[in-house]
Amino acid sequence: MEPERTEDIYGLGAEFDSIHKLMAAAMELSKLGYTQWEVYSPFPIHGIAHVRRLGKSKVSLFSLVGGLIGLTIALVMVTAISAPRPSFFKEVLSSHLQGLFYPLVVQGKPYLGFQAFVPVLIEMTILFASFSTVIGVLFFNRMPSPYKSVWNWERLSQKAMDDRFFLVVENADPHFSEDKTKLILKQLGAQAVVSIRR
């Protein structure tokens, strides 16, 4: 159903049958000064991030920080469990952390045998780094997102992950005008241009 009032429109959707047309359209839109538009495709298109001016993804920062957190937790864990209680704690926190510090003499090894701790430290680093990477991707992509207005366009919701390429110009764009933008998209080679309701 076509929306009637402009406020009800989420944006204009254009369907393309090839990436070349889509890329050309995206570049043209970007040249015209449009900023609030998005491309939907069944696989990553290299180069589109540049046209969309997305900049470098910061997901890798999540991996690094997550790994460091994991390493820190692991270091604290193995130290606090394997070492004898420091005298500092005896004076200040005599009743606290009672459960921690469990020094065991096994095979005459030192309490803090770091060579033997390495496997545990590595694995904890990896465990935390990988989870935080996934969390990073979910965070930047604002997932989970159960509802997105673009899915109001039936065609997009069925074909965007199959074999079609879609370009949606949002109403929020300062250059947005239902008739003008529609015309531009049609000129850029879109097979169909549809108003998507909010």
Added chain:
Amino acid sequence: MIGKFGLEKNLSEEKKALLLKQLERPPLVLNKRNYGWLTEAICSIVEKPAKLEWWIAFLLSFLLSLLLPLTIVYFISTGLGVWGLNSPVFWGLAILNFVFWIEIGHAGTLISAILLLTRQKWRNSVNRAAEAMTIFSVLCAAVFPLFHIGRQWMFWYLVPVPESYAVWQNFRAALLWDEFAVGTYFTVSCLFWYFGLIPDIAVLRDRAEKGWKKRLYHILCWGWSGSATEWHHYELGYLCLGGIATILVVSVASVVSTDFATTVLPGWHETIFPPDFITGAIFSGFAMIATLLIPLRTLYPQLKDVITPKHIDNMARIMLATGSMVGYSYIIELFVAWYSANVYEKYLFLNRIFGPYAIAYFLMFGFNVFLPQLFWWRKIRSSPWAVFCISILINVGMWSERFVIVVTALSRDFLPGSWRMYYPTWVDIGLFVGTVGFFFMLFLLFTRFFPVISISEVKTLVYEMERKEYDLKKGTLYGA
């Protein structure tokens, strides 16, 4: 030549044809399939009712996997004495099978992570199945140490939980290394697999007709829409996960091998173990993935355009390379045994070759080192069923290698007075056969629930071929 052509804008037909020939590589998707065909071909495996062959295979593997609960209930209720373990072989078939399965799992991570980092595009059509193989083989592997500990109900003592009576783990123990390595490996493998599945679950969601299915897939894919922003972050995340998983797979293989290498037993106390285990892992894992994929593409013929002879050829080449590396380390072991002038070490290797378990040594050498040499011939590499048969025998060979490492070394150690032969009982064998059935059953189930081939990643291959063609038509060099 190519550089020279790149400078020219308008190429003559002749030069174009020459250039095309030069740049030609075997296509990774055959018959010029388009995106829509790929979606249909891969999703139909999940959506259409299962084939009769699938049901037969499933039933067989299900019946085999029933041995698992049967033997487990039996030996828990009677005690671990029903296993063939006795002094001095306290690490028998159980640990052997653990190493066997975990090493098979490693190749799955290797295919998806290391081949991703090295930009090997042919991985795109086999990585999903390989990752699933990893998860299922790690599950099979976990069965053995879990029950080998004897008091299974006290298993949670391995996990550092702050409990009221404050008994803590010894973090210098190899058992803790294993627990952290295998635990992390399983968790991260599941995460990596699931993360890769997210866009493909969205494909299934878009195609689902029943409301509950659509909703379920929608939840599972976290509301994926395929926008450029999503792909942008997703791709970097996937690359980072690949890098992390690469470190993980090397560390886990090393930890498992260090369990052996940190002891003083001749035959185990070797610095060559970590690299040897990694090459062995790649070797056995590629053999297993060939064992899984070749029947799969026969059962679903549409997959033959995606898992092409080139893929099988590449797998055979890797088996040839890693098999030769494994052979190299066998020879180095022999050399070091002689060169070390250590009587125990020397005796151990003589015992491996001429002793009562010599058959395992010859199976190991024959199937792991000599058999893969057949892959030097293109004819054998290009015959899927030859690769299939060889890959099964390679797995037998790798199982024998674990037998040689674990049992032959343990059964005759320093004191001849304490020597004793080890014979696995039917419980040992039943448990192993049960895991084999369990593994294949899980894989068959997996083919029915999720796309067995990464749809979006194969589409990027199609796109690249399209772009290449487009560029050639326009007369510009590919990628220029």
